[in-house]
Amino acid sequence: MNNINLNKNICPLCDTEVNENNKVDIVENIWKNYKNVYECPNCKLYFIDEPSQEELDFLYKSDFYIRNNNPLYKFIDNRMKYARALNRFNYIKKFIKKSDNLNVLEIGASNGLLLSLFKKENFNVFGYELNENARKTANKKYGINMKEDFLQDKDINKDKYDIIIMSHILEHFTNPKYILNNIHKFIRGGINSILFIEIPYTPNYKIASKEDMKIFFETEHTVHFNEKNISALIEKCNFKILDICYSEYNIMDSLKKNIWLGKLDFKSLVPFLYYISKICFNPNNSFIDYKISDKFNFGKNIRIIAGN
């Protein structure tokens, strides 16, 4: 993804300058070169040294994300993705006043699963996705033609889209402010216009251990939000927040860390199997939304609906 106007010693959200004292950790895998993690002394955003274009292309244009070809794993992964998409779809729909002739745009639409749910209910769907194989799957499986990179698209229409979706995308950009300011130009405006953002929640050192914090930083994410700084960012980009909540797996806390890490121990096998049956037979109930609170656990996401 593109890195525009980024000075790596400046907080990408509030422009506060950071220095040696603001380094809190180092990420040594994921990227080709190790990255410092900074904590902005003003807005408390965690962010890393700017990745190179080569590092970003490796993550997003290659098939880095296909990690496991085991058929059982793939089956469970697909059911989980469907449950998650359905849950997002139903959440977004609560904020849509009418449903005919609305244009839905998803940035980073992967293989088009979430868009396909909108398509089934007669929304006009549009998507951007950097990964070529994912775009091909979207075309083959759901008949959705997606474009590659919205930042490079000279033909993208201003004021065209009623619903814009960015699900687990914003934390991958090194300059989320630039991205959201751009998005603002494409949204149509008015009562039916909404922006949906979902991002992983990152705790802080007051509530999580150094070891647990490292797990959050050792991801492909270049910025790590909490509900306060993501809200500040969205408002800075002239959107108005209509709803903000947490969303997570509807399971016991101890299992959330295992799912996050992709590790299962013997003790969590039975509750995990119970959860798989829920995903298969009651998918919409396999994720829950709830009010913002101070409780820390793994697998928590922040969901936001904003108008303009």
Ligand SMILES: [Zn+2]
């Ligand atoms: Zn800041």
